[in-house]
Amino acid sequence: MEPVLKIEHLTKVYPDGTVALSNTSFDVHPGEFVVVIGSSGAGKSTLLRCINLLVEPTEGDVIFKGEKVNQSKSKQVKHIRREIGMVFQNFNLIDRLSVLNNVLHGRLGYTNTIKGSLGIFNKKDIKEAEAILERVGLKQQKYKRADELSGGQMQRVGISRALAQMPRLILADEPIASLDPASSKNIMDHIYNICQEDQLTAIVNLHQVDVALKYATRIIGMQHGQIIFDGHPSQLSDKVIDEIYDTKKPPLVNAQ
Numbered sequence: 494m495e496p497v498l499k500i501e502h503l504t505k506v507y508p509d510g511t512v513a514l515s516n517t518s519f520d521v522h523p524g525e526f527v528v529v530i531g532s533s534g535a536g537k538s539t540l541l542r543c544i545n546l547l548v549e550p551t552e553g554d555v556i557f558k559g560e561k562v563n564q565s566k567s568k569q570v571k572h573i574r575r576e577i578g579m580v581f582q583n584f585n586l587i588d589r590l591s592v593l594n595n596v597l598h599g600r601l602g603y604t605n606t607i608k609g610s611l612g613i614f615n616k617k618d619i620k621e622a623e624a625i626l627e628r629v630g631l632k633q634q635k636y637k638r639a640d641e642l643s644g645g646q647m648q649r650v651g652i653s654r655a656l657a658q659m660p661r662l663i664l665a666d667e668p669i670a671s672l673d674p675a676s677s678k679n680i681m682d683h684i685y686n687i688c689q690e691d692q693l694t695a696i697v698n699l700h701q702v703d704v705a706l707k708y709a710t711r712i713i714g715m716q717h718g719q720i721i722f723d724g725h726p727s728q729l730s731d732k733v734i735d736e737i738y739d740t741k742k743p744p745l746v747n748a749q
């Protein structure tokens with residue numbers, strides 16, 4: 494099967510000289526649930542941000558469905574980006590907008606720019622957004638302002654907005670870092686189950702090794718901008734964990 498995503502010799506050097514990613518290469522195949530682990534500053538966020546061009550790589554290529562994302566013209570970038578849904582640690586919702594309108598923002602890549610900026614969406618988009626909210630158990634909250642929700646509910650809106658894009662690939666950057674253990678489990682269950690049901694591919698950055706082991710079909714371990722482990726969760730030995738975190742005590746949360 495052709496990879497859905499190819500990362501080739503990706504390097505990111507920030508303007509201050511920080512080398513966040515160094516000559517990183519790997520392929521992701523359809524249906525994989527890849528969890529990227531590594532200590533703070535390892536380059537996990539930079540990697541995801543390079544994939545959807547929130548950050549411009551210094552060298553190397555990101556190839557999504559056979560197209561070089563980083564060398565595409567702006568119109569193609571819009572088309573590529575709408576198939577890559579992003580879930581953020583701090584949710585990135587628009588507080589003053591309703592839950593439904595936040596989800597509809599996921600349709601902007603498919604909407605005429607003027608209508609989108611005025612918040613005018615067609616009936617089909619609204620029905621689709623409502624169906625997604627029902628899936629994550631938020632249909633009753635659709636007219637609430639986003640800032641009236643709990644953290645776990647906000648993240649379910651973040652997931653719904655990503656799904657409204659009709660993505661092929663979900664990128665989640667520490668989606669549970671701001672949540673309590675019960676909400677964390679709920680959010681990881683939603684992301685994992687939706688990816689299974691819709692046959693989506695996912696790359697999820699996590700700090701918690703036990704959560705990674707529970708959900709991942711493949712784990713990538715990063716250190717200092719480089720991949721130092723790439724394999725099945727069963728291959729992630731204590732020794733490898735020590736190497737990735739440069740410690741004998743990896744961070745844990747309770748993820749029954």
Ligand SMILES: Nc1ncnc2c1ncn2[C@@H]1O[C@H](COP(=O)(O)OP(=O)(O)OP(=O)(O)O)[C@@H](O)[C@H]1O
Pocket residue numbers: 507508509511512513531532533534535536537538539540
């Ligand atoms: N805009 C920026 N300018 C300069 N350096 C940056 C910038 N963003 C990130 N960095 C640096 O790049 C390196 C990798 O950061 P990144 O956020 O990708 O790591 P991370 O593994 O996601 O860390 P965390 O788990 O803390 O989010 C770090 O040294 C960080 O300080």
